[in-house]
Amino acid sequence: MYYHVDGDLVPAEEATVSVRDRGFMYGDAAFETLRAYGGRPFEWAAHADRLGRTCDALGLDHGLSDADLRGRVRETLAANEFEDAYVKLSISRGVQPGKLAPGLVEDPAVVVYVAELPRGGRADRGGEPAWDGPATAAVVETRRVPDAALPAHAKTHNYLNGILARLELAGGDAAEAGEQEGPDEALMLDGDGHLAEGATSNLFFVRDGTLHTPSLDGPVLPGITRRVVLDLAEREGIRVQEGAYGPAALRDADEAFLTNSTWEIRPLAAVEGRDGERVEFGRGPVTDALAEAFDARVEREHYE
Numbered sequence: 001m002y003y004h005v006d007g008d009l010v011p012a013e014e015a016t017v018s019v020r021d022r023g024f025m026y027g028d029a030a031f032e033t034l035r036a037y038g039g040r041p042f043e044w045a046a047h048a049d050r051l052g053r054t055c056d057a058l059g060l061d062h063g064l065s066d067a068d069l070r071g072r073v074r075e076t077l078a079a080n081e082f083e084d085a086y087v088k089l090s091i092s093r094g095v096q097p098g099k100l101a102p103g104l105v106e107d108p109a110v111v112v113y114v115a116e117l118p119r120g121g122r123a124d125r126g127g128e129p130a131w132d133g134p135a136t137a138a139v140v141e142t143r144r145v146p147d148a149a150l151p152a153h154a155k156t157h158n159y160l161n162g163i164l165a166r167l168e169l170a171g172g173d174a175a176e177a178g179e180q181e182g183p184d185e186a187l188m189l190d191g192d193g194h195l196a197e198g199a200t201s202n203l204f205f206v207r208d209g210t211l212h213t214p215s216l217d218g219p220v221l222p223g224i225t226r227r228v229v230l231d232l233a234e235r236e237g238i239r240v241q242e243g244a245y246g247p248a249a250l251r252d253a254d255e256a257f258l259t260n261s262t263w264e265i266r267p268l269a270a271v272e273g274r275d276g277e278r279v280e281f282g283r284g285p286v287t288d289a290l291a292e293a294f295d296a297r298v299e300r301e302h303y304e
Contacts, residue, residue, distance in 0.1 A: 023092030027158030255284030
């Protein structure tokens with residue numbers, strides 16, 4: 001395995017950053033997780049734009065072009081001979097004096113990490129999901145950080161909010177041991193008790209043929225796959241509503257699914273409420289139509 005660290009391809013066992021790097025010390029870093037299909041990043045322009053907005057929110061002027069960053073991703077995929085992969089691109093402010101207030105960025109730390117994934121695209125062409133089966137989720141006590149405290153659009157190394165939410169899923173001794181038990185995803189509410197998002201995913205549900213998802217007016221990460229799904233829904237003639245929803249709206253849904261770059265569109269089989277109530281969903285026609293449209297787009301743009 002090779003990773004890209006500060007401009008060089010290095011063996012995985014030699015891929016390190018300084019213990020004084022601000023990404024390590026304070027979570028003062030930006031990152032993007034994306035998929036590569038057929039050797040090329042999916043939705044690169046959208047990921048690059050979101051990365052730029054995160055860096056702007058952090059005041060992190062790294063001075064690197066999108067072409068430079070994409071080149072590092074391409075070089076890492078080629079070095080590992082990966083056509084289909086998970087890609088994580090991180091940029092930190094680098095090593096600076098040990099104080100909280102950051103200085104000008106003189107030597108940013110840039111890291112590209114990759115891991116092989118199954119081929120994407122249509123199943124009849126060899127595509128298969130990166131997950132084993134439909135997901136289960138639980139609504140947790142950990143609330144989403146308010147947008148006024150930490151901008152929801154900023155995808156930073158400070159992921160403690162999601163980590164605490166995921167730890168709730170394990171509970172007790174399993175949480176202390178770092179073991180994952182129970183549901184696959186933690187669903188967080190905002191400060192007003194509305195559904196926000198999963199620890200690492202965006203949430204969608206369907207009722208009476210209408211696709212619903214929490215609005216970006218709340219503390220919701222503008223997921224790249226989320227946006228692709230909304231675009232596909234419009235093209236497929238599926239009614240869409242973005243809004244503020246309580247947990248009861250999800251319990252009354254006919255079908256539901258989660259999205260992120262790795263999972264793409266992952267159906268939800270069941271959701272547990274904070275009161276212990278469990279609601280099960282069947283895989284429905286809207287989820288299937290969107291998943292098929294997503295696979296067809298990947299097939300068309302990356303394999304044909």
